[in-house]
Amino acid sequence: MGRPVSRRHSIAEAAHGGRGLSASVMLAGDPRRRRKEARVRGFLFAAAAATVLVGVAIVLALIGEAWNFVTQVEFSKLWSLGWFPRRDFFDVRTIVLGTIIIAGIAMVVATPLGLGAAIYLSEYASPRTRRILKPIVEILAGIPSVVLGYFALTWISPNVVQRLFTANTFNMAAAGIGVGVLVTPLVAAVTEDALRAVPVSLREASYGLGARRGETVRKVVLPAAVSGIVAALILGVSRAIGETMVVAMAAGATGGSLLQLNPLEPGQTMTAAMTALAIGSDQVAGSGLAFQSLFFVGLLLFAMTLILNVIGDRFVRRVREKY
Amino acid sequence: MTAAETRPDPESVGAAATPQRQGREEVVFHLDGLSVHYGEFPAVKGVGLDVRRNEITALIGPSGCGKSTVLRSLNRMNDLIEIAKVSGLVEYHGVDLYGPAVDPVEVRRQIGMVFQKPNPFPKSIYDNVAFGPRIAKTDDDLDGLVEQSLRRAVLWDEVRDKLDQSAYALSGGQQQRLCIARAIATSPDVLLMDEPCSALDPIATLRIEELMVELKSDYSIVIVTHNMQQAARVSDRTAFFTVDESVTGHRTGILVEFDQTGKIFTNPSNPKTEDYITGRFG
Ligand SMILES: Nc1ncnc2c1ncn2[C@@H]1O[C@H](COP(=O)(O)OP(=O)(O)O)[C@@H](O)[C@H]1O
C-alpha cells in the first residue's frame, strides 16, 4: 500500500518543480498565482470604480448648476415666447418640442430605411451581395455629421422640402431628414446584428413547416430579434436627440428660437441650443443665467435619454422571445 | 396537387390492390443516381433507393457520409444552402421533386422535418404547434388540431395545462416531441428525422422511438441515425452509406447497401456493411 502513495507524492513534486509539496498543499494552489489574480481583480475594481465615480461626478455637477438655475430663474421666463437665453427668455418648450419634432422626423426616415436595409442584408441578400453591401453601410455610419449638415442645408432643403412645401431655407424638416439619414446606418447595422443572431435552426424549422421567406421573417426572425431591434431604435432615437451639428447648420435659429411647431420653419433643439450658447463663452458667462441654463438643458437631456432607456428596457423585457 | 389526391387511403390499398400494383403505389420516394454537390465537390453521389409508404427507412453510416444531405434533398431543404446543387432523380409519388413546376414551399408542407437538435420557436407551446396550420391557413379548428397533434406526439398529458407557457420550459425530450407535434400539425405525408434522438437521454430516446413506430401507421418516416441499435430497433429498411476517399483526398458519400433492416443486420451482402454493423469500422 505504501509504495503507490509515495509514488503519487513524487508525481506531485515533479509537477511543482520538485519543491517537495505534499498532496494537501496541492489543493491550496500556487500562492503566486492567487496573488496575481488578486492584483488583476484589484485593478479591474479600480477601473470600474473610476467609471462610476466619473459618472456620478458629472451628474452631481450637472445637478448643482441646474439647481442654481432653477432656484434663480423667474418661472414666467420658463414659459415665454421662445428660447433666447442671452435675453433671459428660457422657454423650455421651444427646445424640447424642437428636439421631439426633429428626432421624430429622423425616426420616420430611419426606421423603415434602417429596418428594411437590415432585413434585406440579413434575410434576402446572397452572401456575395452582403459581403459588398455590409461594409458600405458601416462606412456610411461613419460620415461626419458636418457633412450631413451641409448636405441637409444645401440639398435636402431645396430639393426635397422646398420642392414639396413652401418652406424656409432653414427648416426643421430638412434637419430632421438629415439626422434620419445620419441615423439610418446605425439602426441598420445594429438591427442586422440582431437578426443574424437568430439561430439558423429557427429559420430551418420555419422553412421546414412550409413557411415562405416573408412569413419566416415576419413570424420567426423579427419576433425572435425584437429586443435587438428595439435596442437599435432606441440607439437611433438617442443618437437623433443627441445630434447637434446637422440641426445647428440646417435648422437655423442659431441665436435662439421662437416657440415653433411647424417643421417647415426654423427651430432649435436642446443640443443645438447648448452649442449655440457655448460658442463665445464670455457672453455666456456674462449674461445672467445663460451659463446655468446650459446645465439645466443638459440635465433635461440626460433625463430624457434615461427615461427612453427605461421604457425600452421595459418593452424589451415584456415582448422578448428568448432563444 | 393536394395531399388528398396523392395519398391513397391505406386501407383501400391494402385490401384491393394486387401485390405488384400495391408495390408500385407504395413507393413514396424513388431516388436514382442522386448526387449533391456543395460547391465543386460532391458530398454524396449515385444514390438510388425507394422509400415505401408506412415504413420507417433508416439512413445509417459514419459521420460525414452524406446522410443529412440526402435527407435534406427529400424536402428541398438543400435549396436554402446556396452552394448546394442536387442532380439525379428524386421522385415523390412519381413526380419529379426538382421539376420546374414544383414549389419547394408546397413540398415542405407535405414533407415534414424534425431536426437533430430540438428547435422549438421561442413562443408558447400552443403557438409552436399552431405555426404550420396558421401559415397554411388550415386553421378552422386550431384548438382541436393542436390537441390532436400533441396527442399524436404523446405530449398532451404533460402539457395540457400549460399550453401558453414557453416551449423553452420543456425538457429536451419534451421539446423534441413538441417539434414532432409541430411537424404533424401540418398533416404531412412523410416525416424526415435527422438524428432526432442524438441530443436526448436514453429514456427520452426510447419514448421517441416508440412514437415513431406508432406514427408509421399514418406516415412514412425517413430517419437518419448513427445509432445502429436504433436503426435495428425501429426501421423496416436500412440504407448503409459510407465515405469514399478519392485520390485527391476528397471524401464523398456513397450508398453501399439498401435492404430490409433484418437482412442488413443479420446477413448483409456487402462486407463493408458487415464491418460497420459488427463495429469493425466507423
Ligand atoms: N452547408 C454545407 N456546406 C458545405 N459542405 C457541407 C454542408 N453541409 C454538409 N457539407 C459536407 O457534406 C458532407 C456530408 O455532410 P452530411 O450530409 O452532414 O453528413 P452526415 O449527416 O452523414 O454526417 C460533409 O463532408 C460535410 O462537410
Ligand SMILES: [Mg+2]
Ligand atoms: Mg448529419
